[in-house]
Amino acid sequence: MIELIEIAPKVLGLKIDGKITEPDMHKMIEVCEKKLQSVERIAVYVEVIDMGGISWGALIEDLKFALPNFKRFSKKAVVSDVKWHEPLAKISDKLFPSIEIRHFNPEDREKAIAWVKE
Numbered sequence: 001m002i003e004l005i006e007i008a009p010k011v012l013g014l015k016i017d018g019k020i021t022e023p024d025m026h027k028m029i030e031v032c033e034k035k036l037q038s039v040e041r042i043a044v045y046v047e048v049i050d051m052g053g054i055s056w057g058a059l060i061e062d063l064k065f066a067l068p069n070f071k072r073f074s075k076k077a078v079v080s081d082v083k084w085h086e087p088l089a090k091i092s093d094k095l096f097p098s099i100e101i102r103h104f105n106p107e108d109r110e111k112a113i114a115w116v117k118e
Contacts, residue, residue: 002028005047008117010039017049022057029065041074043116047109048080076101077112 002024005013012032035042054062076099104112 004028004031005045007045007113009035010041011043011045011116013045013047015047015049016051019052020054020058022055022061025058025061029061032065032069036069036072041072043075043077044073045077045113045116046079047106048078048082051080051082070099073099075099075116075118077104077116078102079104079106079109079112081106 001016001018002020003015003017004027005015007013012028012035014028032042078101080103102112102115104115
């Protein structure tokens with residue numbers, strides 16, 4: 001499940017707790033499209049409580065939206081206590097040079113929010 005978090009006009013805030021479904025993805029894309037109407041690039045804040053996977057339909061919808069809009073994302077902060085998210089963020093940061101990606105521990109949540117708002 002994806003819960004939308006209001007952080008700032010140029011930030012898409014998400015809290016993930018459980019499996020991401022196609023309706024979750026449609027809701028997230030709708031909010032993202034609205035934000036992209038008023039700003040050129042947006043940052044993404046993702047707080048992971050429990051990652052229960054992603055449905056096939058949600059993955060397809062995510063890719064259909066993300067690939068053509070890839071360069072419109074500036075930063076991504078991932079807040080999680082899952083240890084493998086940190087090296088994954090570092091690898092992703094190198095693979096996708098147009099998006100700055102950082103991992104934050106839950107106790108650094110406020111630092112993550114401040115960073116994506118910069």
